[in-house]
């Protein structure tokens with residue numbers, strides 16, 4: 522297993538639209554293992570392959586305290602959505618930045634696991650937010666895109682300064 526390099530905003534590679542996974546081979550299993558390792562080490566609760574410069578529709582998530590509930594989300598689609606919630610979000614590609622974002626409260630997700638097996642998941646709260654945030658990454662979208670241009674510029678400067686230091 523190996524730690525992967527996480528791209529930081531405003532790296533243009535974060536804007537790449539990810540492709541569907543069609544071949545569930547050993548490489549996919551290795552990638553998800555490395556993504557979990559990288560995500561836990563960061564530490565974070567969600568990581569999209571886009572953030573490690575792999576442009577396939579693959580997400581790893583674990584919102585548990587004990588870090589023992591790994592969830593692999595491949596080729597996700599939202600079947601149903603309901604309600605609205607606004608929570609402070611953060612992102613491993615924008616270290617130290619937290620801003621409120623509006624998302625659906627409840628979603629029904631359809632996705633595949635690392636072996637290609639289809640599953641459905643009804644979820645709400647933090648897990649629902651996390652899935653929606655990571656699905657945005659696969660579209661080349663970041664949570665700061667929901668903020669005003671002024672706020673985004675301020676964040677860009679703050680991150681540039683932090684990375685220099």
Ligand code: NI
Nearest residue numbers: 611612613614
């Ligand atoms: Ni993120």
